[in-house]
Amino acid sequence: MKDLIAATYAPMHSDGSLNPDIIGTYGDFLRNNGVAGAFVNGSTGDFVSLSTTERKQLIEAWARDRPADFYLVNHVGHTNLREARELASHCADSVDAIGALAPYYFRLRTLDGLLHYCKEIAASAPSTPFYYYHIPVLSGADFAMAEFLKMATREIPTFAGIKYTQVNLADYAACVEFDGGSSNVLFGVDEMLVDSLPLGARGWVGSTYNHLAPLYTELITHYRTGNIDAAAALQKKAVRFVETLDGLSGFNGAGKSFMKELGLDFGPTRFPHRPLTPGNRESALRTLEENGITPYLSKLPAATT
Template sequence: MTPGKKLEGLVAATITPMTPDGQVNLSVIRQYVDYLVSEQNVKNIFVNGTTGEGLSLSIQERKQLAEEWVRQGKDKLDHVIVHVGALSLPESQDLARHAAAIGASGIAVIAPFFFKPTNKDELVAFLQKVASEASGVPFYYYHIPPLTGVKIRVEELLDGIREQIPTFQGVKFSDTDLLDLAQCINKNESEQFAFLYGVDEQLLGALAVGANGAVGSTYNYLGRKTNLMLQAFAKPDHALAQKYQVLVLHRRKL
């Protein structure tokens, strides 16, 4: 990994490889890393998230996966972000301590989604209790209301968050509410937070309102094409960027 380098650009939400009998297959992760770097030009990953079915795995399986991704990503990947969210606060804290101990680049946490926080203060209190167990490790909030049902606006959540979570670095924003995203970016421009968009099909719209990166499943196999879209948008050649976005949309449906 590359210490101190800002998290931006594409982040592949990794799939968890399994054996035919349902065991985690750690043996292919080295090949997976090489494929992402050489074939897809993607050097950042998000482990044990939605795509990786992290919440369906045991705590031990999640730790084994995190360890192997960090081990195989050394000197090859820029960032290995480990999702440590869980319904159990002590388990989430345990995963956060483990991620810090193995040298993960950062940790991310979703909102509790069974007994849900009903307001910003409850949510921030939960996130703070997890983040504090990984002192010094960059912390990201994983906002995915379509799955958690927690619809607290990120713009509201970010107000004063650094005072309670000093390691806070940004948001994995997996929602279609681009107004909320745009207001977050505009309001927190001076903080230099990372706003990583998580709905692959409308990444171009998120770039237009200021997102500085993306986390998604399609970057496992469309990373190179999506990087071309980022380059086209930056030129700017919006017509070409739009063509690449349509390609991602159609390939996602296949």
């Protein structure tokens, strides 16, 4: 997988129940703004606040209604290994890959423990590429991924790569270079995308690709054509976008609420995240306009007649 992959939200009705009917429109919105795929049921999608049944319903809707030529990855990690295996098996024939972060309550203490967990999940979808979702700030599994790659590529037949969400560029670079670049290491820190480019990044997974895909597409183009200063300036705008929403009600809840400004109403967010108030939305829009960010926001396609 390569290019921008959006970590997707879980759309809901006003009563807090899932709204799978909007997935087709959501997928078209992402594709039309240059996004290459969806990473479903991850941190952005509030997976910890969804039931196993709800997580199944979401990926079923995405598998049914996703755009053509669009990557689909389902996060199946869980504190309960049996549930994780069930989620993996359920979607095995309908997605391009599965991913799993480490258990985050009783936390893993060794790389051997992490390898066992990943092997068990991958074995439940034996023909589906498997990605480890490295996000130690939330999972607590803070291991060197360059070392994990040596083990996983040897022990997990379907191992495809890592969703690397950590500010550790030295380890990330080592992962990209491992075995001649044989593993697909997707960078997961939106605010540092420009820093991943000289290290060989070719694919990115993140929340803000829902909102700012045109900005990141232009950023990557500037970098690859040698206009480094322009790329860095756009990265600063992306950071300012995150800071603006995070400072109002926390980024997860605010980011989901803000999608309404882009034409997609995803409904409420689940506790403990908080949505933007109408006043906060107005404040956010003013700040984004003042910082020259508004022109880079993703847009719904023009209505056709």
